[in-house]
Amino acid sequence: MNDNNKINIFTQTTKSAVPNDDEYINTSDGLIYCKKCNTPRQKRVSALGKTYMPDIMCQCQRETYEKEEAERIRREFLNDIAAKRSAGLHDRALYECTFDKDVGYNSQQSEKAYEYTLHFPEMLEKGIGLLLWGDIGTGKTFLAGCIANALLDQCIPVMMTTFGRILNTLTGMFQEDRNGYIDSLNQYSLLIIDDLGMERSTEFALEQVFNVIDTRYRSKKPLIVTTNLTLNELKNPCGLVRSRIYDRILEVCVPLKISSQNIRAINCEANFKEAGNILSHPENDINVT
Ligand SMILES: Nc1ncnc2c1ncn2[C@@H]1O[C@H](COP(=O)(O)OP(=O)(O)OP(=O)(O)O)[C@@H](O)[C@H]1O
Ligand SMILES: [Mg+2]
Numbered sequence: 001m002n003d004n005n006k007i008n009i010f011t012q013t014t015k016s017a018v019p020n021d022d023e024y025i026n027t028s029d030g031l032i033y034c035k036k037c038n039t040p041r042q043k044r045v046s047a048l049g050k051t052y053m054p055d056i057m058c059q060c061q062r063e064t065y066e067k068e069e070a071e072r073i074r075r076e077f078l079n080d081i082a083a084k085r086s087a088g089l090h091d092r093a094l095y096e097c098t099f100d101k102d103v104g105y106n107s108q109q110s111e112k113a114y115e116y117t118l119h120f121p122e123m124l125e126k127g128i129g130l131l132l133w134g135d136i137g138t139g140k141t142f143l144a145g146c147i148a149n150a151l152l153d154q155c156i157p158v159m160m161t162t163f164g165r166i167l168n169t170l171t172g173m174f175q176e177d178r179n180g181y182i183d184s185l186n187q188y189s190l191l192i193i194d195d196l197g198m199e200r201s202t203e204f205a206l207e208q209v210f211n212v213i214d215t216r217y218r219s220k221k222p223l224i225v226t227t228n229l230t231l232n233e234l235k236n237p238c239g240l241v242r243s244r245i246y247d248r249i250l251e252v253c254v255p256l257k258i259s260s261q262n263i264r265a266i267n268c269e270a271n272f273k274e275a276g277n278i279l280s281h282p283e284n285d286i287n288v289t
């Protein structure tokens with residue numbers, strides 16, 4: 001059988017046997033090939049005594065498809081991260097708290113916080129969290145925000161909030177809805193409560209703080225807490241409810257003392273200096289006529 005006959009037999013079995021401008025028929029096997037990558041765009045399949053030649057992707061079509069597919073998955077992943085970040089970080093200022101913006105006020109603690117994110121799967125399994133405690137303006141919220149963003153970058157669901165915000169949400173809800181809301185916080189792999197101790201200390205507030213902490217504690221999922229309270233104050237609180245709250249936190253959150261200077265005071269000094277420079281510049285003199 002010469003090559004022409006061979007081609008005829010094969011082309012009888014497929015409807016796309018006529019090559020497009022970027023294709024040709026390979027005379028050695030009678031299949032349509034891509035002119036660009038010289039790999040087939042058909043394959044031969046035999047069934048019920050007939051030979052079919054369905055279309056397949058040539059190598060360059062497959063590469064383009066895989067690239068587009070990878071890009072689609074990447075875009076979906078980024079959209080997913082953006083949605084999780086917007087759901088988990090209500091305060092937009094927290095978007096700016098990232099390890100790459102850390103200028104090193106708490107370098108040792110920051111390293112530990114970073115390591116926490118690296119070992120997060122283990123922390124999640126063991127339900128281990130952190131207790132970032134220290135004076136005002138030392139960088140606790142910043143570090144907690146860095147942890148949140150690093151995990152969100154990996155598409156891990158994190159919620160960072162305050163008891164003030166939680167209590168505002170719970171006020172005005174019916175009891176069943178409150179329980180549902182508190183339970184819903186467990187959908188997050190990590191819950192970060194910023195500023196423990198700053199919430200109202202009414203009986204209602206303390207009861208809800210206890211419910212949130214106890215629900216999280218019982219879920220065995222990790223919790224990170226930041227606070228201005230000292231370790232000593234957390235270990236020796238006044239009142240039974242506070243004792244029960246702090247006792248649970250101390251069991252599952254590893255204490256990390258944040259002991260830098262007040263960074264706000266440092267920033268404030270730098271801002272005043274900058275403002276002083278601008279205002280004392282001759283071209284900024286205001287001529288009142
Ligand atoms: N490591 C850091 N690198 C750069 N900026 C930082 C760092 N840590 C904190 N800051 C900045 O310093 C300021 C105070 O930090 P932050 O709000 O985290 O302090 P805090 O300990 O949470 O304070 P408070 O006890 O009042 O809640 C913020 O403007 C924050 O962005
Ligand atoms: Mg703070």
Ligand SMILES: [Zn+2]
Nearest residue numbers: 034037058060
């Ligand atoms: Zn090709």
